[in-house]
Protein backbone atom coordinates (compact mmCIF):
# COMPACT_ATOMS: atom_id res chain seq x y z
CA UNK A 1 0.00 0.00 0.00
CA UNK A 2 1.17 3.50 -0.73
CA UNK A 3 1.53 5.83 2.21
CA UNK A 4 0.98 9.19 0.55
CA UNK A 5 -1.84 10.42 -1.68
CA UNK A 6 -0.82 12.03 -4.94
CA UNK A 7 -0.83 15.84 -4.93
CA UNK A 8 -4.07 17.12 -6.46
CA UNK A 9 -4.09 18.55 -9.95
CA UNK A 10 -5.28 22.10 -10.59
CA UNK A 11 -5.99 23.78 -13.90
CA UNK A 12 -3.03 25.21 -15.80
CA UNK A 13 -5.22 28.27 -16.32
CA UNK A 14 -5.10 30.86 -19.10
CA UNK A 15 -1.55 31.98 -18.35
CA UNK A 16 0.21 28.61 -18.62
CA UNK A 17 2.35 30.06 -21.43
CA UNK A 18 4.18 32.33 -18.99
CA UNK A 19 5.64 29.35 -17.18
CA UNK A 20 5.82 26.69 -19.89
CA UNK A 21 6.50 28.60 -23.12
CA UNK A 22 7.75 32.02 -21.96
CA UNK A 23 9.27 32.96 -25.32
CA UNK A 24 5.91 32.29 -26.99
CA UNK A 25 4.30 34.48 -24.30
CA UNK A 26 6.68 37.33 -25.10
CA UNK A 27 8.92 36.82 -22.07
CA UNK A 28 12.10 36.66 -24.06
CA UNK A 29 15.58 36.58 -22.61
CA UNK A 30 14.77 34.19 -19.76
CA UNK A 31 15.32 30.87 -21.53
CA UNK A 32 17.14 30.35 -24.81
CA UNK A 33 14.37 28.14 -26.20
CA UNK A 34 10.97 27.10 -24.99
CA UNK A 35 11.10 23.57 -23.64
CA UNK A 36 10.04 20.92 -26.16
CA UNK A 37 10.32 23.26 -29.17
CA UNK A 38 12.55 20.75 -30.98
CA UNK A 39 12.02 17.01 -30.80
CA UNK A 40 14.62 15.81 -33.29
CA UNK A 41 17.95 16.99 -34.64
CA UNK A 42 18.87 16.51 -38.31
CA UNK A 43 20.66 13.30 -37.36
CA UNK A 44 17.62 11.57 -35.85
CA UNK A 45 16.75 8.19 -37.36
CA UNK A 46 13.44 7.52 -39.07
CA UNK A 47 10.79 9.07 -41.26
CA UNK A 48 10.11 12.78 -40.72
CA UNK A 49 6.50 13.57 -40.03
CA UNK A 50 4.39 16.43 -38.77
CA UNK A 51 1.39 15.98 -36.55
CA UNK A 52 -1.02 18.89 -36.45
CA UNK A 53 -4.55 19.50 -35.35
CA UNK A 54 -6.99 21.66 -33.46
CA UNK A 55 -8.99 21.30 -30.26
CA UNK A 56 -12.73 21.96 -29.99
CA UNK A 57 -14.89 22.50 -26.92
CA UNK A 58 -18.40 21.18 -26.23
CA UNK A 59 -20.02 24.04 -28.16
CA UNK A 60 -17.92 23.15 -31.21
CA UNK A 61 -15.81 26.26 -30.75
CA UNK A 62 -12.09 26.25 -31.45
CA UNK A 63 -9.87 26.42 -28.36
CA UNK A 64 -6.98 28.85 -28.82
CA UNK A 65 -5.35 28.82 -25.41
CA UNK A 66 -4.44 25.15 -24.85
CA UNK A 67 -0.93 23.79 -24.42
CA UNK A 68 -0.25 20.36 -25.91
CA UNK A 69 2.60 18.06 -24.97
CA UNK A 70 3.74 15.06 -27.01
CA UNK A 71 5.71 12.08 -25.71
CA UNK A 72 6.72 9.20 -27.95
CA UNK A 73 9.21 6.49 -28.79
CA UNK A 74 11.92 6.92 -31.41
CA UNK A 75 11.81 5.29 -34.84
CA UNK A 76 12.92 1.97 -33.31
CA UNK A 77 10.29 2.06 -30.56
CA UNK A 78 12.64 3.09 -27.75
CA UNK A 79 12.03 6.02 -25.39
CA UNK A 80 14.65 8.58 -24.42
CA UNK A 81 16.48 7.35 -21.36
CA UNK A 82 16.22 3.69 -22.36
CA UNK A 83 19.37 1.84 -23.50
CA UNK A 84 19.89 2.22 -27.24
CA UNK A 85 17.46 5.12 -27.66
CA UNK A 86 18.31 7.53 -30.48
CA UNK A 87 20.52 10.25 -28.93
CA UNK A 88 19.33 12.71 -31.57
CA UNK A 89 15.69 12.41 -30.62
CA UNK A 90 14.19 13.77 -27.38
CA UNK A 91 10.74 12.22 -27.78
CA UNK A 92 9.25 15.25 -26.00
CA UNK A 93 7.43 18.08 -27.69
CA UNK A 94 5.45 20.98 -26.31
CA UNK A 95 3.33 23.24 -28.47
CA UNK A 96 1.00 26.10 -27.55
CA UNK A 97 -2.02 26.30 -29.83
CA UNK A 98 -1.76 29.19 -32.26
CA UNK A 99 -3.56 32.26 -30.92
CA UNK A 100 -5.25 32.86 -34.31
CA UNK A 101 -5.76 29.44 -35.91
CA UNK A 102 -5.83 27.27 -32.79
CA UNK A 103 -3.44 24.86 -34.51
CA UNK A 104 -0.85 22.78 -32.72
CA UNK A 105 1.93 21.22 -34.78
CA UNK A 106 4.77 18.84 -33.92
CA UNK A 107 7.71 18.17 -36.23
CA UNK A 108 8.89 14.73 -35.25
CA UNK A 109 9.72 11.26 -36.50
CA UNK A 110 7.33 8.39 -36.97
CA UNK A 111 7.53 6.29 -33.79
CA UNK A 112 8.23 2.57 -33.91
CA UNK A 113 6.08 -0.05 -32.19
CA UNK A 114 6.41 -0.16 -28.38
CA UNK A 115 6.46 -3.29 -26.24
CA UNK A 116 3.28 -4.27 -24.40
CA UNK A 117 4.25 -5.45 -20.92
CA UNK A 118 2.09 -8.57 -21.07
CA UNK A 119 3.76 -9.61 -24.36
CA UNK A 120 3.42 -8.47 -27.94
CA UNK A 121 3.55 -4.92 -29.23
CA UNK A 122 1.60 -1.71 -29.33
CA UNK A 123 1.02 -0.01 -32.66
CA UNK A 124 3.04 3.17 -33.28
CA UNK A 125 1.50 5.99 -31.27
CA UNK A 126 2.20 9.40 -29.77
CA UNK A 127 0.95 10.27 -26.30
CA UNK A 128 -0.62 13.72 -26.10
CA UNK A 129 -1.29 15.62 -22.89
CA UNK A 130 -3.55 18.68 -23.06
CA UNK A 131 -3.89 21.43 -20.48
CA UNK A 132 -5.79 24.73 -20.57
CA UNK A 133 -8.14 26.97 -18.66
CA UNK A 134 -11.19 24.89 -17.75
CA UNK A 135 -9.27 21.60 -17.77
CA UNK A 136 -8.92 20.56 -14.12
CA UNK A 137 -6.60 17.65 -14.74
CA UNK A 138 -4.41 17.25 -17.83
CA UNK A 139 -6.11 15.22 -20.56
CA UNK A 140 -4.12 12.18 -21.65
CA UNK A 141 -4.80 10.74 -25.08
CA UNK A 142 -2.97 8.83 -27.80
CA UNK A 143 -2.57 9.45 -31.50
CA UNK A 144 -2.37 6.39 -33.77
CA UNK A 145 -1.73 6.47 -37.51
CA UNK A 146 -4.64 5.73 -39.86
CA UNK A 147 -2.26 4.16 -42.40
CA UNK A 148 -1.07 1.49 -39.93
CA UNK A 149 -4.09 -0.82 -40.34
CA UNK A 150 -2.28 -4.05 -39.56
CA UNK A 151 -0.51 -2.79 -36.43
CA UNK A 152 -3.61 -0.95 -35.24
CA UNK A 153 -5.71 -4.09 -35.57
CA UNK A 154 -3.39 -5.84 -33.11
CA UNK A 155 -2.99 -2.97 -30.66
CA UNK A 156 -4.13 -3.95 -27.16
CA UNK A 157 -5.26 -0.43 -26.23
CA UNK A 158 -7.31 0.14 -29.38
CA UNK A 159 -8.83 -3.30 -28.80
CA UNK A 160 -10.45 -1.93 -25.62
CA UNK A 161 -12.26 0.85 -27.48
CA UNK A 162 -15.44 0.62 -29.53
CA UNK A 163 -14.69 1.07 -33.24
CA UNK A 164 -16.61 4.30 -33.61
CA UNK A 165 -14.66 5.89 -30.74
CA UNK A 166 -11.27 4.44 -31.76
CA UNK A 167 -11.54 6.54 -34.91
CA UNK A 168 -11.11 9.64 -32.72
CA UNK A 169 -7.49 8.56 -32.13
CA UNK A 170 -6.51 8.07 -35.78
CA UNK A 171 -4.39 10.76 -37.41
CA UNK A 172 -5.07 10.88 -41.15
CA UNK A 173 -2.23 11.24 -43.64
CA UNK A 174 -2.48 14.42 -45.72
CA UNK A 175 0.43 15.11 -48.04
CA UNK A 176 3.51 12.93 -47.60
CA UNK A 177 4.49 12.73 -43.94
CA UNK A 178 1.84 15.17 -42.74
CA UNK A 179 -0.77 13.82 -40.35
CA UNK A 180 -3.78 15.61 -38.95
CA UNK A 181 -6.07 14.93 -36.03
CA UNK A 182 -8.67 17.19 -34.44
CA UNK A 183 -9.51 16.70 -30.78
CA UNK A 184 -13.00 17.14 -29.38
CA UNK A 185 -13.38 17.59 -25.63
CA UNK A 186 -17.12 16.87 -25.73
CA UNK A 187 -19.89 16.01 -28.18
CA UNK A 188 -20.66 13.15 -30.57
CA UNK A 189 -17.02 12.97 -31.68
CA UNK A 190 -15.55 13.25 -28.17
CA UNK A 191 -11.95 12.05 -28.24
CA UNK A 192 -11.06 9.00 -26.17
CA UNK A 193 -9.06 10.00 -23.10
CA UNK A 194 -7.14 7.68 -20.82
CA UNK A 195 -6.42 7.32 -17.13
CA UNK A 196 -3.22 5.29 -17.18
CA UNK B 197 0.67 -16.56 -21.82
CA UNK B 198 4.24 -16.21 -23.06
CA UNK B 199 6.71 -15.40 -20.33
CA UNK B 200 7.98 -11.86 -20.70
CA UNK B 201 11.72 -11.77 -20.05
CA UNK B 202 11.91 -7.99 -19.92
CA UNK B 203 9.52 -8.15 -16.98
CA UNK B 204 11.91 -10.47 -15.14
CA UNK B 205 14.78 -8.09 -15.76
CA UNK B 206 12.69 -5.21 -14.43
CA UNK B 207 11.97 -7.08 -11.23
CA UNK B 208 15.62 -6.93 -10.33
CA UNK B 209 15.79 -3.16 -10.67
CA UNK B 210 14.89 -0.73 -7.96
CA UNK B 211 11.11 -0.68 -8.15
CA UNK B 212 11.11 3.10 -8.32
CA UNK B 213 12.52 2.78 -11.81
CA UNK B 214 10.60 -0.18 -13.16
CA UNK B 215 7.15 -1.63 -13.23
CA UNK B 216 3.68 -0.19 -13.64
CA UNK B 217 2.52 2.96 -11.89
CA UNK B 218 -0.14 2.74 -9.23
CA UNK B 219 -3.51 3.60 -10.73
CA UNK B 220 -4.35 7.27 -10.29
CA UNK B 221 -6.85 7.77 -7.46
CA UNK B 222 -9.51 10.04 -8.94
CA UNK B 223 -10.68 11.01 -5.44
CA UNK B 224 -7.41 12.90 -4.88
CA UNK B 225 -8.11 15.11 -7.88
CA UNK B 226 -10.71 17.62 -9.03
CA UNK B 227 -13.56 16.32 -11.16
CA UNK B 228 -13.28 17.24 -14.84
CA UNK B 229 -16.65 18.99 -14.61
CA UNK B 230 -17.22 21.42 -11.75
CA UNK B 231 -20.00 23.76 -12.94
CA UNK B 232 -19.16 26.60 -10.51
CA UNK B 233 -15.87 26.82 -12.44
CA UNK B 234 -17.51 28.07 -15.60
CA UNK B 235 -14.76 27.18 -18.07
CA UNK B 236 -14.97 23.51 -17.09
CA UNK B 237 -18.51 23.18 -18.46
CA UNK B 238 -17.54 22.93 -22.13
CA UNK B 239 -14.00 21.66 -21.61
CA UNK B 240 -14.66 18.53 -19.53
CA UNK B 241 -14.86 15.19 -21.35
CA UNK B 242 -18.18 13.47 -20.62
CA UNK B 243 -17.07 9.86 -21.10
CA UNK B 244 -15.16 8.05 -18.37
CA UNK B 245 -11.46 7.83 -19.25
CA UNK B 246 -10.31 4.39 -20.38
CA UNK B 247 -7.81 2.66 -18.12
CA UNK B 248 -5.08 0.13 -18.84
CA UNK B 249 -1.93 -0.80 -16.92
CA UNK B 250 0.95 1.57 -17.69
CA UNK B 251 3.32 0.59 -20.51
CA UNK B 252 6.77 1.88 -21.52
CA UNK B 253 5.03 4.87 -23.11
CA UNK B 254 3.80 6.03 -19.69
CA UNK B 255 6.63 4.63 -17.55
CA UNK B 256 9.31 6.54 -19.44
CA UNK B 257 9.49 10.31 -19.55
CA UNK B 258 11.44 13.23 -20.96
CA UNK B 259 15.01 13.41 -19.77
CA UNK B 260 16.12 16.80 -18.46
CA UNK B 261 19.54 17.58 -17.04
CA UNK B 262 20.85 20.41 -14.92
CA UNK B 263 22.55 22.09 -17.88
CA UNK B 264 19.06 23.16 -18.96
CA UNK B 265 18.99 25.66 -16.10
CA UNK B 266 20.43 29.16 -16.06
CA UNK B 267 21.85 30.68 -12.88
CA UNK B 268 18.79 32.90 -12.26
CA UNK B 269 16.09 30.44 -13.28
CA UNK B 270 15.20 29.81 -9.63
CA UNK B 271 15.29 33.50 -8.68
CA UNK B 272 12.13 35.24 -9.85
CA UNK B 273 13.20 38.28 -7.84
CA UNK B 274 16.00 38.93 -10.30
CA UNK B 275 15.57 36.91 -13.49
CA UNK B 276 13.61 39.54 -15.40
CA UNK B 277 14.49 43.07 -14.30
CA UNK B 278 17.20 45.02 -16.14
CA UNK B 279 20.64 45.04 -14.50
CA UNK B 280 19.54 42.61 -11.82
CA UNK B 281 17.01 45.01 -10.31
CA UNK B 282 14.72 43.35 -7.83
CA UNK B 283 11.01 42.71 -8.24
CA UNK B 284 8.56 44.71 -6.11
CA UNK B 285 6.74 43.02 -3.26
CA UNK B 286 7.22 40.83 -0.18
CA UNK B 287 10.20 38.54 -0.74
CA UNK B 288 9.61 34.85 -0.14
CA UNK B 289 11.46 31.54 -0.39
CA UNK B 290 9.37 28.61 -1.61
CA UNK B 291 10.90 25.22 -0.97
CA UNK B 292 9.94 21.62 -0.40
CA UNK B 293 10.45 18.04 -1.37
CA UNK B 294 9.13 16.02 -4.27
CA UNK B 295 8.43 12.44 -3.30
CA UNK B 296 6.53 9.48 -4.67
CA UNK B 297 3.57 7.79 -3.00
CA UNK B 298 5.91 5.63 -0.92
CA UNK B 299 7.73 8.69 0.40
CA UNK B 300 10.85 8.15 -1.67
CA UNK B 301 12.52 11.26 -3.08
CA UNK B 302 12.07 12.05 -6.76
CA UNK B 303 15.48 13.33 -7.84
CA UNK B 304 15.94 15.34 -11.01
CA UNK B 305 12.29 16.40 -11.20
CA UNK B 306 11.85 19.56 -13.27
CA UNK B 307 9.50 22.14 -11.73
CA UNK B 308 8.33 25.08 -13.83
CA UNK B 309 6.55 27.83 -11.91
CA UNK B 310 4.53 30.89 -12.93
CA UNK B 311 2.59 33.48 -11.01
CA UNK B 312 1.08 36.95 -10.88
CA UNK B 313 3.14 39.82 -9.48
CA UNK B 314 2.66 41.25 -5.99
CA UNK B 315 -0.32 43.26 -7.24
CA UNK B 316 -2.05 40.24 -8.76
CA UNK B 317 -1.19 41.06 -12.37
CA UNK B 318 0.20 38.56 -14.90
CA UNK B 319 2.59 39.54 -17.66
CA UNK B 320 0.41 38.10 -20.44
CA UNK B 321 -1.29 39.43 -23.57
CA UNK B 322 -4.71 38.27 -22.37
CA UNK B 323 -4.45 39.72 -18.87
CA UNK B 324 -6.92 42.54 -18.28
CA UNK B 325 -6.64 43.35 -14.57
CA UNK B 326 -6.03 47.02 -13.75
CA UNK B 327 -3.21 46.32 -11.28
CA UNK B 328 0.09 47.53 -12.76
CA UNK B 329 2.87 45.47 -14.26
CA UNK B 330 6.15 45.43 -12.36
CA UNK B 331 8.95 46.21 -14.82
CA UNK B 332 11.25 43.96 -12.78
CA UNK B 333 9.00 40.91 -12.61
CA UNK B 334 8.38 38.32 -15.32
CA UNK B 335 6.61 35.72 -13.18
CA UNK B 336 8.35 32.68 -14.63
CA UNK B 337 10.97 30.35 -13.17
CA UNK B 338 12.16 26.77 -12.97
CA UNK B 339 14.22 24.50 -10.76
CA UNK B 340 15.19 20.84 -10.52
CA UNK B 341 15.14 18.64 -7.43
CA UNK B 342 18.40 17.41 -5.92
CA UNK B 343 19.22 13.80 -5.02
CA UNK B 344 16.99 14.08 -1.94
CA UNK B 345 14.09 15.44 -3.98
CA UNK B 346 14.51 18.95 -2.56
CA UNK B 347 13.96 22.22 -4.43
CA UNK B 348 13.96 25.91 -3.55
CA UNK B 349 13.31 29.18 -5.38
CA UNK B 350 12.91 32.86 -4.52
CA UNK B 351 10.10 35.08 -5.64
CA UNK B 352 7.62 37.70 -4.43
CA UNK B 353 4.37 36.91 -2.67
CA UNK B 354 1.79 36.92 -5.50
CA UNK B 355 -1.31 39.06 -5.10
CA UNK B 356 -4.90 37.83 -5.25
CA UNK B 357 -6.74 38.79 -8.44
CA UNK B 358 -10.32 39.00 -9.71
CA UNK B 359 -11.31 36.84 -12.66
CA UNK B 360 -14.31 36.56 -14.96
CA UNK B 361 -16.29 33.60 -13.64
CA UNK B 362 -19.06 34.47 -11.20
CA UNK B 363 -20.03 38.10 -10.58
CA UNK B 364 -17.19 38.66 -8.10
CA UNK B 365 -14.69 35.81 -8.00
CA UNK B 366 -11.14 36.30 -6.75
CA UNK B 367 -8.32 33.81 -7.00
CA UNK B 368 -6.47 33.27 -3.74
CA UNK B 369 -2.75 34.06 -3.93
CA UNK B 370 -1.14 31.11 -5.70
CA UNK B 371 1.85 29.85 -7.63
CA UNK B 372 1.33 27.49 -10.57
CA UNK B 373 3.60 24.42 -10.66
CA UNK B 374 4.27 22.14 -13.63
CA UNK B 375 6.06 18.96 -12.55
CA UNK B 376 7.94 16.33 -14.56
CA UNK B 377 8.83 13.19 -12.60
CA UNK B 378 10.62 10.17 -14.02
CA UNK B 379 7.67 8.83 -16.01
CA UNK B 380 5.14 10.64 -18.16
CA UNK B 381 2.47 8.97 -16.00
CA UNK B 382 3.62 11.29 -13.20
CA UNK B 383 3.03 14.46 -15.23
CA UNK B 384 1.23 16.99 -13.07
CA UNK B 385 0.20 20.64 -13.10
CA UNK B 386 -1.07 22.09 -9.85
CA UNK B 387 -1.25 25.28 -7.80
CA UNK B 388 0.23 26.10 -4.44
CA UNK B 389 -1.75 28.28 -2.01
CA UNK B 390 -0.64 30.15 1.12
CA UNK B 391 -1.51 29.37 4.72
CA UNK B 392 -4.19 31.62 6.17
CA UNK B 393 -5.60 32.98 2.91
CA UNK B 394 -9.39 33.39 3.37
CA UNK B 395 -9.97 33.28 -0.39
CA UNK B 396 -8.88 29.64 -0.72
CA UNK B 397 -12.18 28.18 0.49
CA UNK B 398 -14.23 30.57 -1.68
CA UNK B 399 -12.43 29.70 -4.92
CA UNK B 400 -14.38 27.68 -7.53
CA UNK B 401 -11.14 26.27 -8.95
CA UNK B 402 -10.08 24.99 -5.53
CA UNK B 403 -13.67 23.86 -4.98
CA UNK B 404 -13.38 21.42 -7.89
CA UNK B 405 -11.45 19.21 -5.45
CA UNK B 406 -13.98 17.37 -3.30
CA UNK B 407 -11.56 16.06 -0.67
CA UNK B 408 -10.83 18.74 1.94
CA UNK B 409 -7.56 17.05 2.89
CA UNK B 410 -6.42 17.09 -0.73
CA UNK B 411 -7.00 20.86 -0.73
CA UNK B 412 -5.13 21.26 2.55
CA UNK B 413 -2.11 19.54 0.99
CA UNK B 414 -2.01 22.34 -1.62
CA UNK B 415 -1.73 24.98 1.12
CA UNK B 416 1.88 25.76 1.95
CA UNK B 417 2.49 26.56 5.62
CA UNK B 418 4.63 29.48 6.69
CA UNK B 419 8.03 27.98 7.56
CA UNK B 420 9.83 30.26 10.05
CA UNK B 421 12.73 27.80 10.33
CA UNK B 422 13.76 28.45 6.75
CA UNK B 423 13.32 32.19 6.43
CA UNK B 424 16.25 34.38 5.46
CA UNK B 425 16.45 36.84 8.39
CA UNK B 426 15.95 40.48 7.37
CA UNK B 427 15.38 39.22 3.81
CA UNK B 428 12.61 36.73 3.02
CA UNK B 429 9.80 34.71 4.59
CA UNK B 430 9.62 31.03 3.68
CA UNK B 431 6.77 28.71 2.69
CA UNK B 432 7.06 24.95 2.38
CA UNK B 433 5.29 23.04 -0.38
CA UNK B 434 5.82 19.28 -0.65
CA UNK B 435 4.64 17.46 -3.76
CA UNK B 436 3.73 13.78 -4.07
CA UNK B 437 3.87 12.13 -7.47
CA UNK B 438 2.54 8.72 -8.39
CA UNK B 439 4.57 5.70 -7.27
CA UNK B 440 5.27 2.40 -8.98
CA UNK B 441 3.78 -0.82 -7.71
CA UNK B 442 5.96 -2.65 -5.22
CA UNK B 443 7.86 -5.53 -6.76
CA UNK B 444 7.86 -9.05 -5.43
CA UNK B 445 11.53 -8.56 -4.58
CA UNK B 446 10.88 -5.66 -2.26
CA UNK B 447 7.82 -7.28 -0.71
CA UNK B 448 9.98 -10.24 0.18
CA UNK B 449 12.58 -7.96 1.73
CA UNK B 450 9.97 -6.27 3.85
CA UNK B 451 8.06 -9.44 4.66
CA UNK B 452 10.89 -11.57 6.01
Ligand SMILES: [Fe+3]
Nearest residue numbers: 013367370372
Ligand atom coordinates in the same frame (compact mmCIF):
# COMPACT_ATOMS: atom_id res chain seq x y z
FE1 LIG C 1 -3.20 31.99 -11.79
